[in-house]
Amino acid sequence: MIRLENVSLAFEDKVILDNISLSIKKGEIAVILGPSGAGKSSIIKIMVGLWQPDSGRVFIGNKDISKLSESEMLPLRRKMGIVFQGNALFDSLTVEENVSYFLKEHGSLKSSEINAKVSEILSFINLEGTEKICIDQLSGGMKKRVAIARALSFDPEIIFYDEPTTGLDPINAKSILDLIKRVSERGATSIAVTHILNDAVSIGDTLSVINDGTVVQTGTVQDMLASENKFVKDFFYVVYQDAALLKNKKFYK
Amino acid sequence: MASTITNFKKKIYTLQEYTFMLRELFLSLKYVNKCKRDAINEMYLVGSQAFLLVLLGGAFMGIILALETGHQLDLFGAKNLVGRTVSLGMVRELGPIITGLLLAARTGAKNASEIGAMQISEQIDALRAFGTNPVLKLVMPRTIAAMVMFLPLTAVADISGILSGMVVSKLSLHIDTSFFWHSAISALLMKDIFVGFAKPILFAFFIATISCFYGFQTRGGTSALGKNTINAVVVTSLIVLVLDLIFTKVVWELL
Ligand SMILES: Nc1ncnc2c1ncn2[C@@H]1O[C@H](COP(=O)(O)OP(=O)(O)OP(=O)(O)O)[C@@H](O)[C@H]1O
Numbered sequence: 291m292i293r294l295e296n297v298s299l300a301f302e303d304k305v306i307l308d309n310i311s312l313s314i315k316k317g318e319i320a321v322i323l324g325p326s327g328a329g330k331s332s333i334i335k336i337m338v339g340l341w342q343p344d345s346g347r348v349f350i351g352n353k354d355i356s357k358l359s360e361s362e363m364l365p366l367r368r369k370m371g372i373v374f375q376g377n378a379l380f381d382s383l384t385v386e387e388n389v390s391y392f393l394k395e396h397g398s399l400k401s402s403e404i405n406a407k408v409s410e411i412l413s414f415i416n417l418e419g420t421e422k423i424c425i426d427q428l429s430g431g432m433k434k435r436v437a438i439a440r441a442l443s444f445d446p447e448i449i450f451y452d453e454p455t456t457g458l459d460p461i462n463a464k465s466i467l468d469l470i471k472r473v474s475e476r477g478a479t480s481i482a483v484t485h486i487l488n489d490a491v492s493i494g495d496t497l498s499v500i501n502d503g504t505v506v507q508t509g510t511v512q513d514m515l516a517s518e519n520k521f522v523k524d525f526f527y528v529v530y531q532d533a534a535l536l537k538n539k540k541f542y543k
Numbered sequence: 544m545a546s547t548i549t550n551f552k553k554k555i556y557t558l559q560e561y562t563f564m565l566r567e568l569f570l571s572l573k574y575v576n577k578c579k580r581d582a583i584n585e586m587y588l589v590g591s592q593a594f595l596l597v598l599l600g601g602a603f604m605g606i607i608l609a610l611e612t613g614h615q616l617d618l619f620g621a622k623n624l625v626g627r628t629v630s631l632g633m634v635r636e637l638g639p640i641i642t643g644l645l646l647a648a649r650t651g652a653k654n655a656s657e658i659g660a661m662q663i664s665e666q667i668d669a670l671r672a673f674g675t676n677p678v679l680k681l682v683m684p685r686t687i688a689a690m691v692m693f694l695p696l697t698a699v700a701d702i703s704g705i706l707s708g709m710v711v712s713k714l715s716l717h718i719d720t721s722f723f724w725h726s727a728i729s730a731l732l733m734k735d736i737f738v739g740f741a742k743p744i745l746f747a748f749f750i751a752t753i754s755c756f757y758g759f760q761t762r763g764g765t766s767a768l769g770k771n772t773i774n775a776v777v778v779t780s781l782i783v784l785v786l787d788l789i790f791t792k793v794v795w796e797l798l
């Protein structure tokens with residue numbers, strides 16, 4: 291569904307992405323895992339065509355988008371939804387206005403159809419009753435849900451999440467992760483980037499660990515745990531630690 | 544030396560980005576009726592809310608102009624020319640300049656900080672990612688609003704300047720108001736009015752587009768936002784002065 295081939299990107303002299311190759315299958319939840327500043331957000335921006343790579347190719351389906359102009363990107367953008375790291379909601383507008391914003395912008399839909407769509411989405415993400423609340427009055431977890439709701443407004447085939455649980459408490463984080471799984475069950479291909487190991491393990495069908503703009507390892511959780519790579523071992527160290535802890539304390543039989 | 548060259552290169556590059564934005568703006572003219580509602584909103588913000596500011600700005604200019612020239616002309620026994628001087632000065636130069644500078648500060652700061660905040664909170668990326676052209680959505684309505692509203696605002700500054708000049712002339716130079724008014728109006732030629740109202744349209748275009756451009760150029764955090772807002776106000780103010788000079792020198796001679 292999505293394929294990066296030898297993608298590189300630099301800003302001035304600083305290399306951000308160095309020869310990245312990745313492949314994401316239709317319908318799966320792919321997690322890109324890496325520490326802060328590894329280039330996670332940059333990969334997402336390249337995948338949705340907001341940035342063009344300096345070299346390499348980016349395929350969505352069979353189409354190479356790495357050189358497409360803004361207007362050539364348009365039809366593809368209708369198939370993608372993106373949840374930004376900082377949500378990027380329009381903060382002076384209400385929940386309803388945010389979710390319906392792009393439906394109104396591009397829509398061929400009548401306003402009654404837009405309203406129906408918005409309430410369908412809001413009930414899917416368990417936010418009924420918040421339609422008229424202004425974004426700046428919402429909690430972090432709710433904002434994230436609204437951002438997901440907006441991304442769902444065009445029933446995207448592919449949905450991108452940039453650090454969906456960063457800054458949320460464990461309860462809210464878990465409900466966002468559950469939501470991501472439910473969205474995926476609707477049939478969307480999902481790509482999530484995160485630095486939180488727990489999230490990656492709990493939702494990821496496949497993981498790719500990146501560091502300093504390069505892919506260190508890709509595979510399933512088992513592959514990661516079996517990896518001999520030093521960086522992967524360090525990154526997954528807490529998993530071993532937690533496992534040991536749980537065993538000692540006998541939380542589980 | 545090397546850093547001067549890189550700096551210069553950066554300037555040229557920025558200028559190039561600005562022309563790309565202008566090109567995008569002209570290309571999206573064909574979708575202009577999509578932003579009717581936004582444009583009307585902006586007109587309200589640019590226009591009605593700046594009314595008092597421009598009224599006061601014009602009034603002070605008129606008073607200063609009347610007093611300064613009045614006392615000098617009085618030395619030559621020519622204080623009857625004050626009306627003429629004030630009206631020509633206001634309509635040709637000071638009205639457009641004071642409106643331009645006040646709005647460069649007000650509209651310039653508003654555009655740059657609003658769009659800059661949208662840029663650093665990824666809202667601009669969100670617009671693009673969901674298939675909305677940010678130039679059409681944000682720059683077009685602001686440019687239209689400025690170009691439409693600057694004309695009446697300049698007229699407000701002109702008239703308030705002439706009227707307040709008339710009042711102080713009466714009070715401190717004892718010039719008859721009806722005489723002042725008559726000489727003020729009869730001094731104005733079509734050419735004066737044309738130049739006086741061509742300027743604000745041009746000012747409006749550059750103030751709106753440059754300040755939006757600085758908003759888009761904001762990268763990083765709050766300090767970048769502050770810096771770019773300052774830059775927007777400084778550059779648009781300078782542009783107003785430079786364009787005014789060009790108009791006074793070149794266009795006036797051509798007409
Ligand atoms: N517009 C830009 N100009 C210059 N450098 C940039 C720009 N955007 C990002 N970078 C740099 O690129 C590197 C990767 O950034 P990116 O935002 O992709 O990282 P990330 O993995 O998403 O990190 P985080 O966890 O902080 O979100 C960082 O070192 C960052 O400083």
Ligand SMILES: [Mg+2]
Pocket residue numbers: 330331332375452453
């Ligand atoms: Mg990031």
